[in-house]
Amino acid sequence: MTDLSLTGARALDSQDVLRTYRERFVLPKDVVYLDGNSLGALPKATMPRLVEVTEQQWGRDLIGSWNRHDWINSPINVGRKIARLIGAAPDEVVVTDTTSVNLFRLVVAALELQSQRSDVLSESGNFPTDLYICEGATRAFGRGARLRIVSRDRVADSIDSSTALLLLTHVHYKTSETYRMAEITEAAHARGALVLWDLSHSAGAMPVDLNGVKADFAVGCGYKYLNGGPGAPSFLYVAKRHHARAFNPISGWHGHARPFDFTDEYVPAPGIRGYLAGTPSIIALAALEVGVDLLLEAGIERINVKTRALADYFVALVESSCADLGVELASPHRSDERGSHISLSHAHGFEIMQALIAQSVIGDFRAPDIMRFGFTPLYTRFEDLWIAVDVLRQVLLDERWREPRFAVRSTVT
Amino acid sequence: MTDLSLTGARALDSQDVLRTYRERFVLPKDVVYLDGNSLGALPKATMPRLVEVTEQQWGRDLIGSWNRHDWINSPINVGRKIARLIGAAPDEVVVTDTTSVNLFRLVVAALELQSQRSDVLSESGNFPTDLYICEGATRAFGRGARLRIVSRDRVADSIDSSTALLLLTHVHYKTSETYRMAEITEAAHARGALVLWDLSHSAGAMPVDLNGVKADFAVGCGYKYLNGGPGAPSFLYVAKRHHARAFNPISGWHGHARPFDFTDEYVPAPGIRGYLAGTPSIIALAALEVGVDLLLEAGIERINVKTRALADYFVALVESSCADLGVELASPHRSDERGSHISLSHAHGFEIMQALIAQSVIGDFRAPDIMRFGFTPLYTRFEDLWIAVDVLRQVLLDERWREPRFAVRSTVT
Numbered sequence: 015m016t017d018l019s020l021t022g023a024r025a026l027d028s029q030d031v032l033r034t035y036r037e038r039f040v041l042p043k044d045v046v047y048l049d050g051n052s053l054g055a056l057p058k059a060t061m062p063r064l065v066e067v068t069e070q071q072w073g074r075d076l077i078g079s080w081n082r083h084d085w086i087n088s089p090i091n092v093g094r095k096i097a098r099l100i101g102a103a104p105d106e107v108v109v110t111d112t113t114s115v116n117l118f119r120l121v122v123a124a125l126e127l128q129s130q131r132s133d134v135l136s137e138s139g140n141f142p143t144d145l146y147i148c149e150g151a152t153r154a155f156g157r158g159a160r161l162r163i164v165s166r167d168r169v170a171d172s173i174d175s176s177t178a179l180l181l182l183t184h185v186h187y188k189t190s191e192t193y194r195m196a197e198i199t200e201a202a203h204a205r206g207a208l209v210l211w212d213l214s215h216s217a218g219a220m221p222v223d224l225n226g227v228k229a230d231f232a233v234g235c236g237y238k239y240l241n242g243g244p245g246a247p248s249f250l251y252v253a254k255r256h257h258a259r260a261f262n263p264i265s266g267w268h269g270h271a272r273p274f275d276f277t278d279e280y281v282p283a284p285g286i287r288g289y290l291a292g293t294p295s296i297i298a299l300a301a302l303e304v305g306v307d308l309l310l311e312a313g314i315e316r317i318n319v320k321t322r323a324l325a326d327y328f329v330a331l332v333e334s335s336c337a338d339l340g341v342e343l344a345s346p347h348r349s350d351e352r353g354s355h356i357s358l359s360h361a362h363g364f365e366i367m368q369a370l371i372a373q374s375v376i377g378d379f380r381a382p383d384i385m386r387f388g389f390t391p392l393y394t395r396f397e398d399l400w401i402a403v404d405v406l407r408q409v410l411l412d413e414r415w416r417e418p419r420f421a422v423r424s425t426v427t
Numbered sequence: 428m429t430d431l432s433l434t435g436a437r438a439l440d441s442q443d444v445l446r447t448y449r450e451r452f453v454l455p456k457d458v459v460y461l462d463g464n465s466l467g468a469l470p471k472a473t474m475p476r477l478v479e480v481t482e483q484q485w486g487r488d489l490i491g492s493w494n495r496h497d498w499i500n501s502p503i504n505v506g507r508k509i510a511r512l513i514g515a516a517p518d519e520v521v522v523t524d525t526t527s528v529n530l531f532r533l534v535v536a537a538l539e540l541q542s543q544r545s546d547v548l549s550e551s552g553n554f555p556t557d558l559y560i561c562e563g564a565t566r567a568f569g570r571g572a573r574l575r576i577v578s579r580d581r582v583a584d585s586i587d588s589s590t591a592l593l594l595l596t597h598v599h600y601k602t603s604e605t606y607r608m609a610e611i612t613e614a615a616h617a618r619g620a621l622v623l624w625d626l627s628h629s630a631g632a633m634p635v636d637l638n639g640v641k642a643d644f645a646v647g648c649g650y651k652y653l654n655g656g657p658g659a660p661s662f663l664y665v666a667k668r669h670h671a672r673a674f675n676p677i678s679g680w681h682g683h684a685r686p687f688d689f690t691d692e693y694v695p696a697p698g699i700r701g702y703l704a705g706t707p708s709i710i711a712l713a714a715l716e717v718g719v720d721l722l723l724e725a726g727i728e729r730i731n732v733k734t735r736a737l738a739d740y741f742v743a744l745v746e747s748s749c750a751d752l753g754v755e756l757a758s759p760h761r762s763d764e765r766g767s768h769i770s771l772s773h774a775h776g777f778e779i780m781q782a783l784i785a786q787s788v789i790g791d792f793r794a795p796d797i798m799r800f801g802f803t804p805l806y807t808r809f810e811d812l813w814i815a816v817d818v819l820r821q822v823l824l825d826e827r828w829r830e831p832r833f834a835v836r837s838t839v840t
Contacts, residue, residue, distance in 0.1 A: 112705025114679030143680035150678035244709035265563035266527030267556035292525025296657035
């Protein structure tokens, strides 16, 4: 029986093995930040690292820094670290470009590998950029390639002999529901399809075992749970068995076997380096590395334990104190079926989230009626959740929400 | 008659209308930095700006910064500034991704626009990533698309009814030779081809008039003359007349008309915003903006006058003091036929550049025999060039270079 009082919350915090990590982040006073699933908080070590890279390296050593400070290998070196969070071998992950660009290059690579098959299969309501990129990639590729979108409950049964690639997001950005990666990857392989997993809402929040589930490709986001800063570079994973065959359509010079020979012909570098393209932002990579280092230090298994405890506790609080106030759990009830955020639905979700933010409880809203609350075990306390639900309860008691839903709503951005 | 003494160099510096800009950069003491064409120096205003964006915005305002600090519009806002340097309308330029990724998306867009034509025509010895990207883009596009490479002197005559796109670099990265943009763009248009200009070695160093020459597309680099930092984001230009027709194959959510509606279907934002894709690095964009602001403040016309004066002075020094020492001018002699660096060839160019660098004169080497010296009017002094050529003369006098060329050379990176 969980003690749902404020004292109980504080007791949970005092027993938390990760409690000291909160001190490693810059967090505004008196704010309950539950949006690390959208933009992770700033590690305190990031600013000194940016000073070092900018003033000491760029400013002082200038062009020589590519060798002296090993800038040239930072996409590989940070990729190697991220590999440990997602169950990949060290030479299967590289940091480069954005999630959108990495989705594009892997979708095209898969279409070429599967030249007898036309379809990229995905889920309606998948994170939109995944679908948008598939639209553009299939159009650019031509040759009958097309994006096929089916509802979530029909995904598994829709994999057929036309399916070149199955593209799914492990943790759903709205509902937090997870796919059983092993099961669905196996089903896809059994029907001859490749699988690309978008780990944007899982990497850094929960363990992923790409090698264990025999995933073909994966991409993920650097600015959510990896705490790499706004627009941090993305990572991509290509299973070693595909390295020699899966081509990188965006074949820029950093992916060349000998970039400084400056020859006219492209010869891909062997292994994961062959998936690089243009010159990466060294400053952005440095910021991302600081975030990743913190996660490795804390340990993804310990993070996962706390993620589940936080989410369970939040659900218990909402069920206990907000029952009959019009909110419903829009995430799975079972902690092993969801990621690191909890979504609540309410017909007035947009206005209620605005009211929460006005009282310094920061979550976010996704149309039409979803309020998201993200839990980031390195800096979210049980006490934060207690405060959040206490404020939520006060807001929900407002009589406005008992009226019919507003006809016109301002646009959320 | 130029006074080629050190006193003469100092006199030129004292008359230089841009002389105060050197104080706006962090430059290591006793180093002559002539590689701003590869990595521009660090503006003093960059670090405070990074502190502001990181600590004040990301750290304190967190996710709210996308609106409060207008992060969402920074690719457009910085693009608008760069537009003033390259003769484009404010809504024709956007900052996003890397030069390689932008080349890719515009090559594919051009191939689709020109569906009756198969060839991307370029120059052998063009900057390699331009050719590598075309290789990957034509392969991804299929439908008979191919990259056709001809020697520089045959480019103009090779434009024919198969040419979908002519891709050229305005200033050659090795020789510094420029193309006459107006003339060759007109010739391409007359034969039904579109033209994509790579401005990586011109933007920020000399005026470019994209609208004046009726260019269709352009890309350029943020980390050379724009002083945006290592791996700074790139910019792309699409002439307004193509906005409604030229599709962005990498169609990510930031290019969507209503990205926060989270709908399944991609609807491109009107105008240049439709060429965005994934979430951009806000930290990298902030650093780039500082570099661009400095150039706008100094004025591209004044920069151009000094660029030419520096290059002419350097050539005069080399011709006067290094005659008969085995170096040859590998750049055009006429200042209106070249960009902002001067290349010298020497059979022992690699070793000579290493010797220069060991004496703190930083240029770079490009195989097989090219030594490059880049001039960046905001921080390069005439005195720097005098010192550089004085050191060069001492190095060239070394008896080693009179022996046959070394058979084996270590790889330069």
